[in-house]
Amino acid sequence: xxxxxxxxxxxxxxxxxxxxxxxxxxxxxxxxxxxxxxxxxxxxxxxxxxxxxxxxxxxxxxxxxxxxxxxxxxxxxxxxxxxxxxxxxxxxxxxxxxxxxxxxxxxxxxxxxxxx
Amino acid sequence: xxxxxxxxxxxxxxxxxxxxxxxxxxxxxxxxxxxxxxxxxxxxxxxxxxxxxxxxxxxxxxxxxxxxxxxxxxxxxxxxxxxxxxxxxxxxxxxxxxxxxxxxxxxxxxxxxxxxxxxxxxxxxxxxxxxxxxxxxxxxxxxxxxxxxxxxxxxxxxxxxxxxxxxxxxxxxxxxxxxxxxxxxxxxxxxxxxxxxxxxxxxxxxxxxxxxxxxxxxxxxxxxxxxxxxxxxxxxxxxxxxxxxxxxxxxxxxxxxxxxxxxxxxxxxxxxxxxxxxxxxxxxxxxxxxxxxxxxxxxxxxxxxxxxxxxxxxxxxxxxx
Numbered sequence: 070x071x072x073x074x075x076x077x078x079x080x081x082x083x084x085x086x087x088x089x090x091x092x093x094x095x096x097x098x099x100x101x102x103x104x105x106x107x108x109x110x111x112x113x114x115x116x117x118x119x120x121x122x123x124x125x126x127x128x129x130x131x132x133x134x135x136x137x138x139x140x141x142x143x144x145x146x147x148x149x150x151x152x153x154x155x156x157x158x159x160x161x162x163x164x165x166x167x168x169x170x171x172x173x174x175x176x177x178x179x180x181x182x183x184x185x
Numbered sequence: 186x187x188x189x190x191x192x193x194x195x196x197x198x199x200x201x202x203x204x205x206x207x208x209x210x211x212x213x214x215x216x217x218x219x220x221x222x223x224x225x226x227x228x229x230x231x232x233x234x235x236x237x238x239x240x241x242x243x244x245x246x247x248x249x250x251x252x253x254x255x256x257x258x259x260x261x262x263x264x265x266x267x268x269x270x271x272x273x274x275x276x277x278x279x280x281x282x283x284x285x286x287x288x289x290x291x292x293x294x295x296x297x298x299x300x301x302x303x304x305x306x307x308x309x310x311x312x313x314x315x316x317x318x319x320x321x322x323x324x325x326x327x328x329x330x331x332x333x334x335x336x337x338x339x340x341x342x343x344x345x346x347x348x349x350x351x352x353x354x355x356x357x358x359x360x361x362x363x364x365x366x367x368x369x370x371x372x373x374x375x376x377x378x379x380x381x382x383x384x385x386x387x388x389x390x391x392x393x394x395x396x397x398x399x400x401x402x403x404x405x406x407x408x409x410x411x412x413x414x415x416x417x418x419x420x421x422x423x424x425x426x427x428x429x430x431x432x433x434x435x436x437x438x439x440x441x442x443x444x445x446x447x448x449x450x451x452x453x454x455x456x457x458x459x460x461x462x463x464x465x466x467x468x469x470x471x472x473x474x475x476x477x478x479x480x481x482x483x484x485x486x487x488x489x490x491x492x493x494x495x496x497x498x499x500x501x502x503x504x505x506x
Contacts, residue, residue, distance in 0.1 A: 077284055085277045089270065096266040099246070099505050107403065118506045125501040129494055136280045136490045138483075146204040150214055158225045165229045169236030176237070184241065184398070185331030185419075 084135040213484045217491045234438045241398040243435035251318045265504045268311045275304025276493040283486045286479025298465040305458035322426030326433040329419035336396045350386040351378040376423040398435045
């Protein structure tokens with residue numbers, strides 16, 4: 070590490086402020102649940118849920134890049150960690166959630182009563 | 186070109202490895218990668234079950250609405266938000282410890298490590314409180330023959346606890362334990378009321394209605410009085426709180442996933458605290474001062490941030506979405 074001895078305290082507090090702000094925004098959305106975002110649907114779920122997911126990824130980015138200091142690592146190292154994560158998680162979620170939705174349809178359309 | 190021999194005498198100490206990182210740090214990262222995939226598997230499994238039972242899944246805001254010292258007040262989200270802050274803040278003190286390590290400032294590293302450990306314990310305590318509320322439950326419900334959970338509401342849709350209306354009937358049912366009766370069989374503690382007591386109480390209170398598990402327009406469906414009376418005839422169990430078999434919140438898998446995922450995360454926090462304590466004592470003993478590098482603090486720091494990272498996702502998928 071080339072910059073091993075310099076202090077990053079300012080950046081740390083900046084990122085803390087940012088993570089806190091994002092969390093507060095999430096909680097505010099979670100409590101008030103604006104009807105226009107909560108009761109509509111895009112791409113399979115409500116816009117509110119998409120906001121939550123995007124803000125979560127923003128938080129994850131800052132934790133990994135600033136706190137875990139990925140921004141100081143070589144890009145090859147960075148990719149060897151983030152690449153498999155992004156690819157495998159997206160794939161896993163895609164295949165499992167599609168299957169879950171399919172099972173829901175089967176239960177709903179089927180002749181077997183499963184909850185009564 | 187002759188063969189180049191590079192001597193790495195410090196390699197045994199986790200010295201320079203490929204990609205500009207030491208072996209120790211790299212392996213910590215790849216461990217985190219695999220652990221992250223494990224958690225993704227759990228959360229994806231949670232997503233599967235939720236998609237499968239999308240119409241009957243419990244609404245998180247109605248389950249996790251407790252806050253210390255605010256008994257009976259509906260306070261969704263605040264408590265988990267507080268837990269998130271505790272964990273983010275302990276992440277900050279950890280990264281400050283790593284930063285102080287870069288400056289070879291032993292006292293500061295020890296101080297920030299100490300704060301991180303305290304933060305970890307506070308988080309674990311908060312989680313224990315959350316579990317206690319979840320297991321104890323607040324209102325109670327009944328389960329039907331077909332496995333669906335029926336909850337009780339008053340005319341304005343507010344939840345009503347069993348204790349508020351259940352009649353006390355002259356029936357006595359003693360918990361069956363191993364020491365009284367057949368030695369190899371026992372049962373878990375009995376609910377406070379029997380099904381008959383709940384039924385009688387329900388019939389005697391004409392303004393009570395039954396709320397089903399089904400969600401319509403993001404709200405649980407409430408039955409009419411006639412439908413409620415008819416529905417209640419199917420009740421076979423009184424459910425209070427949550428265990429691994431059934432819970433008063435709704436889908437059985439909901440409690441199982443809650444226990445498993447937050448439990449597994451809590452276990453990670455616990456082991457993180459233990460590792461932090463070990464490293465904290467090493468710092469105090471001057472181990473890293475002698476080694477002229479605080480990289481070990483950085484490595485446990487990575488693990489600690491990872492625990493925080495997982496919580497960010499658990500927070501989103503259990504409490505927000």
